[in-house]
Amino acid sequence: MTAPGGVNHPVGESHVTLEHVTAGQHVFAVQGDLHLTTMSAADVADTVEVQAVDPSTRVWEPAILSTLQPAQHFAGREGILDDLSKWAKRVRVQDRVVALVAVGGTGKTAVAERILRALPKNRKAGVFVWSFYEKPQTEAFLRATCDYFCGTTPVTSGGLLAHLQQGLRAAELPHLLILDGLELVQATGMTGKALGELEDPLLKQLLRWLASGHGGRARVLVTSRFPLSDLSDWEGQGYRSILLVDLEPAAARSLLQRRGVKGDDQALNALAESVHRHALTVDVLGLYLNRFGGGDPNNAPQFDLSTLKSDQKGARLTRVLESYADKLPPGERDLLARLSLFPRGVTVEYLRFIIGAGHHVAGALSDYGPVQLLGMLGDLHDLGLAFRSERQGGKHVLGPPISTRLFPLPPRHN
Numbered sequence: 451m452t453a454p455g456g457v458n459h460p461v462g463e464s465h466v467t468l469e470h471v472t473a474g475q476h477v478f479a480v481q482g483d484l485h486l487t488t489m490s491a492a493d494v495a496d497t498v499e500v501q502a503v504d505p506s507t508r509v510w511e512p513a514i515l516s517t518l519q520p521a522q523h524f525a526g527r528e529g530i531l532d533d534l535s536k537w538a539k540r541v542r543v544q545d546r547v548v549a550l551v552a553v554g555g556t557g558k559t560a561v562a563e564r565i566l567r568a569l570p571k572n573r574k575a576g577v578f579v580w581s582f583y584e585k586p587q588t589e590a591f592l593r594a595t596c597d598y599f600c601g602t603t604p605v606t607s608g609g610l611l612a613h614l615q616q617g618l619r620a621a622e623l624p625h626l627l628i629l630d631g632l633e634l635v636q637a638t639g640m641t642g643k644a645l646g647e648l649e650d651p652l653l654k655q656l657l658r659w660l661a662s663g664h665g666g667r668a669r670v671l672v673t674s675r676f677p678l679s680d681l682s683d684w685e686g687q688g689y690r691s692i693l694l695v696d697l698e699p700a701a702a703r704s705l706l707q708r709r710g711v712k713g714d715d716q717a718l719n720a721l722a723e724s725v726h727r728h729a730l731t732v733d734v735l736g737l738y739l740n741r742f743g744g745g746d747p748n749n750a751p752q753f754d755l756s757t758l759k760s761d762q763k764g765a766r767l768t769r770v771l772e773s774y775a776d777k778l779p780p781g782e783r784d785l786l787a788r789l790s791l792f793p794r795g796v797t798v799e800y801l802r803f804i805i806g807a808g809h810h811v812a813g814a815l816s817d818y819g820p821v822q823l824l825g826m827l828g829d830l831h832d833l834g835l836a837f838r839s840e841r842q843g844g845k846h847v848l849g850p851p852i853s854t855r856l857f858p859l860p861p862r863h864n
């Protein structure tokens with residue numbers, strides 16, 4: 451191993467000296483406040499050479515390892531979509547880590563999905579999509595990224611981060627990573643750690659390393675309910691946090707109209723305002739009025755203001771979801787409840803198996819034959835409550851945005 455001279459890189463206010471240690475093809479950054487991972491000789495020996503492809507000539511098929519659930523009636527957000535699409539396409543970017551931050555249901559994943567969809571088909575660099583909702587394990591994440599970006603993966607877990615870092619930096623390509631639902635691996639503020647702090651040190655190191663520009667041209671789009679407090683030193687110098695706000699009035703009206711709600715601008719504005727123009731709530735409200743209220747805003751659920759003093763947005767969402775779930779036919783309700791148990795999707799065959807297990811497992815669904823089941827799944831697809839994901843071999847993936855929030859709900863009052 452040789453150890454050429456150190457290089458100075460700005461890190462927040464201070465400077466950290468990084469030493470680049472070369473071992474054959476492997477270059478690792480070691481030492482400094484960043485605590486970058488080193489890779490032992492044993493780890494290097496453990497590395498499995500799966501393929502040796504020149505990254506600059508490789509055809510980079512996107513690695514969409516998780517489904518970003520689309521908003522069926524996406525509306526608004528023109529500015530942010532334009533901004534982030536350009537950011538994703540640029541060869542070099544200032545903001546290597548961009549986080550979309552907002553409470554659940556604001557539309558973060560929907561925006562990320564639109565960015566992904568708008569990427570040029572012949573992008574000459576990698577695209578890697580991972581949802582921490584589907585898989586919160588850092589090791590699985592690092593293994594998948596090594597596989598994809600390096601074509602080789604260390605056998606032991608110790609060298610994963612260093613291996614990935616080496617692969618990203620050596621390629622100097624504008625790789626894009628989309629990490630959805632990072633809040634799943636961030637502290638909630640109840641465990642002694644600060645709100646938003648990443649629970650896993652390796653993930654923290656990786657994001658800091660990327661933000662500080664050591665990952666070459668690679669960039670990351672993160673969605674999270676919490677700001678990335680570990681990156682606050684890089685704010686404006688490699689890290690950008692975008693607080694996603696609720697839908698603009700015109701977008702909220704458009705969403706209601708596309709759900710089939712009728713009324714003039716004033717009526718639709720008032721309806722959207724009653725739920726803070728929170729995207730998910732507006733969408734379920736539209737769905738509710740369409741299916742059970744004749745499309746008339748006057749039939750919207752009433753809110754008991756005395757019970758809505760704190761967390762008004764959350765309370766209103768719950769109220770709208772409850773109203774909706776309460777009106778569902780028993781079979782549909784029981785199908786949704788069972789689908790919500792499978793965040794990674796479930797096949798029709800498995801649903802049939804559940805039905806076959808009888809009423810105590812399948813509830814009202816046990817009365818449904820195969821044709822009725824397919825019909826009901828088709829209806830859910832049309833409503834944007836479930837969809838088939840090709841990535842998962844035709845499984846019926848439940849749209850977590852609406853459906854997983856519908857269940858578990860308090861028991862139905864009969």
Ligand SMILES: Nc1ncnc2c1ncn2[C@@H]1O[C@H](COP(=O)(O)OP(=O)(O)O)[C@@H](O)[C@H]1O
Binds near residue numbers: 519520521557558559
């Ligand atoms: N821009 C939008 N236009 C229309 N509906 C939206 C939009 N953003 C979100 N929604 C609705 O809200 C739901 C939740 O959005 P999602 O992106 O999953 O929220 P988050 O990731 O912030 O929790 C979507 O499934 C859709 O029903």
Ligand SMILES: [Mg+2]
Binds near residue numbers: 558559560630631673
């Ligand atoms: Mg999301």
